[in-house]
Amino acid sequence: xxxxxxxxxxxxxxxxxxxxxxxxxxxxxxxxxxTNKNYDLIVVEQQNNFEVSIIDYYNSYQETKLVFQKKxxxxxxxxxxxxxxxxxxITYEKLYNLALLSGKxxxxxxxxxxxxxNFKYLxxxxxxxxxxxxxxxxxxxxxxxxxxVGFVTVATKHxxxxxxxxxxxxxxxxxxxxxxxxNKVEYYCAQNRITELRIPxxxxxxxxxxxxxKNGYVVCEExxxxxxxxx
Numbered sequence: 001x002x003x004x005x006x007x008x009x010x011x012x013x014x015x016x017x018x019x020x021x022x023x024x025x026x027x028x029x030x031x032x033x034x035t036n037k038n039y040d041l042i043v044v045e046q047q048n049n050f051e052v053s054i055i056d057y058y059n060s061y062q063e064t065k066l067v068f069q070k071k072x073x074x075x076x077x078x079x080x081x082x083x084x085x086x087x088x089x090i091t092y093e094k095l096y097n098l099a100l101l102s103g104k105x106x107x108x109x110x111x112x113x114x115x116x117x118n119f120k121y122l123x124x125x126x127x128x129x130x131x132x133x134x135x136x137x138x139x140x141x142x143x144x145x146x147x148x149v150g151f152v153t154v155a156t157k158h159x160x161x162x163x164x165x166x167x168x169x170x171x172x173x174x175x176x177x178x179x180x181x182x183n184k185v186e187y188y189c190a191q192n193r194i195t196e197l198r199i200p201x202x203x204x205x206x207x208x209x210x211x212x213x214k215n216g217y218v219v220c221e222e223x224x225x226x227x228x229x230x231x
Contacts, residue, residue, distance in 0.1 A: 001028045003035045003054070005042060014125075015118060017041060024052055037230060041113075046224040057228040061111035064203035068212040069220035071196045075186040082184040085131060085139040092127045094148045095141065099123040102167035105205040111227050126165060136164055140184045142177050150177040154185050160196035161189050182215055 005020035012019045017040035024033075027050040034055045035042065044052055052059070083090075100123055103109050109119045130136035130153040141151035150168035154161050163185060168177045189197055199217065201208045 001033050003033045003042075005035055005039060008043070011041075011043075014122065015041075015114070019043065021045070027051070040230050042228040044226040044228060046226070047222075049224045052226065052228075054228050056231050058231055059226055060113045060229050061107055061227040063107050063110070063225050065221075065223050065225055066201055066203055066209065066219050067221035068199045068201065068209075068217035069196065070186075070215075070217045073186050073189045073195055073197055075183060075190045077183070077187065079180050079184055079187075082140050082142055082180055085141065090131075090139075090141060090148070092124065092131060095127050095131075095139075095151050096124060098148065098151055098167040098169060099127045099165055101170070102165045105202045105208075107225060107227065113227070113229055123165075130164065137161075138185075138188055140181060140188075142168075142180060144172070150181055152181040152185055154188065154197075156192070156194060159194075160198055161185070161194045163197070163199045166199070178211060179215065 003022050003024075005022045008019040008021050018038055019041045020035075020039040021043045023045045025047065032053045032055060035057075037056060042054060042057060044054075046052070049064075100120065103119065103123050106119075108114055108122055126135060130139050136153040136155045138154050139151065140154075141148050143149065147169075149172040150166075152166040153164040155164060156162075166178070166181060168181070186197060189195070198220070199212055201212070203209065203222075
């Protein structure tokens with residue numbers, strides 16, 4: 001069976017390879033698919049984890065992506081400790097290491113075929129584009145003794161908001177900074193009449209999943225993502 005692949009222009013331009021994406025909804029006979037060889041990387045999405053084989057490609061990586069959700073956000077309090085980059089400017093360098101930390105369970109980090117340098121450059125650009133409001137509407141952070149110990153980015157998408165990056169430095173975890181950042185985002189949503197907040201993460205990021213559940217979030221989306229590279 002031949003796959004109909006959606007060309008991912010941004011990924012192709014960023015990584016300098018031809019990247020495509022396909023959603024496979026159900027298994028097909030012997031699970032073997034064919035496609036043209038124009039793609040260096042095919043990103044396969046599945047709702048259920050059945051075997052997939054693409055001729056002349058091999059599967060290098062697989063993850064389960066989760067999206068957590070909270071509806072009816074009504075937060076009416078803000079925390080003074082959490083700063084807003086629209087008010088108190090900050091350079092990307094102060095957020096960069098935290099951005100890498102936020103992505104340590106991502107497919108861009110864990111698929112070794114992508115490479116460490118590409119992973120680091122991707123998250124550098126993610127921070128820069130968030131600060132310039134290309135990827136995010138708001139960037140909030142917490143600073144202790146001139147050191148940024150946590151930050152979060154949030155973007156509005158139609159009738160909901162979504163967190164892009166969120167991290168607290170490992171040595172400062174367990175002090176409630178993650179809750180403060182989350183509360184700040186919820187406050188921002190409530191002030192802007194956004195009643196739903198979503199947070200994507202990975203199933204293997206057990207700490208994050210537990211954190212979101214403890215703060216009233218539930219899973220609204222789950223899918224399998226696989227990377228197939230051309231042989």
